[in-house]
Amino acid sequence: MALTHEFAWSASRASNFAECRRRHYYSYYGGWLGWDSRAEPARREIYQLGKLKRMPMVAGSAVHESLSDYFHAKPGHVADVKETTDRALSKLRESFRESQSGKGRQSPSRFTHLAEHYYHEDSVKDRAAVASYGKHYVERIERCVQGFFALRELAWVREASPNDYVFVENSQNAFGSFMLRGTKVFGTPDFALRDGDGNVHLYDWKTGRPTEDDAFQLHVYAIFAREEWGVPLERFSGYDVYLDGGGVVRCEITAESLVAAENRIQASADAMRELHFNADRGMGDAEIFPLIPLDSPAARACARCNFRELCGR
């Protein structure tokens, strides 16, 4: 079945939109259909730039996937810290090799292509730079996996029976969605577990530092749990797990804060909808999605943006 372009909201789309309208255009409009070799070159170029990844993202995915593997282990097998770390490091190294070898450039939808390589960034300019940059992420992964195994609050999670798992993210279920006030909302949690009293505990693995949107993201998951699993708020708890030394933080979610989160989603979706058009019919007008002004402090984001060559940044 052919994919059709449709309007949808997610927390990451919202933050992309808030940071830079032009990046939102490139990510969800300009590059649409660019995976098709018959698409016009401009679409294909934007699509390929949109597929670039950065090492923090690749390291974070490696940790998420290895934790997913931990929960999906064969019956009777419990992976330890070494096995879980080795899996994550192997995913990181494989991704880096795919990018370095040029495979990612040839097929960015199948293989990793790092923006660091594409833009010839200093972090990969020679062997010494690569060694130091790679070590940084190897150590981050080691600390994150150790954090997962060391946190006392996660002991019951690590030891839980798979029968009690409510949700474990994997490559098949990574694009869950639900409808909220007429808007399709994408949002897939990392892991959720039911306790003996029927309460659902949802954990969001974080491999980076806390951000001001973390609590909002857990509110989105509380709505997801209500809409998709039928879990009422009084039976739901959400936690941010800062694996790299920050601990487990339970999010205070009340009926009022949940309504505030729904209103925030609606306001954000309404703003995005004002610029929305059907990208199946054409590439639209990029100019109605302005660039970040060069003299704005927010233009710092351009230095790590996949699309910076299109903006001349």
Ligand code: SF4
């Ligand atoms: S380079 Fe800057 S202005 Fe251009 S899309 Fe990226 S963040 Fe926006």
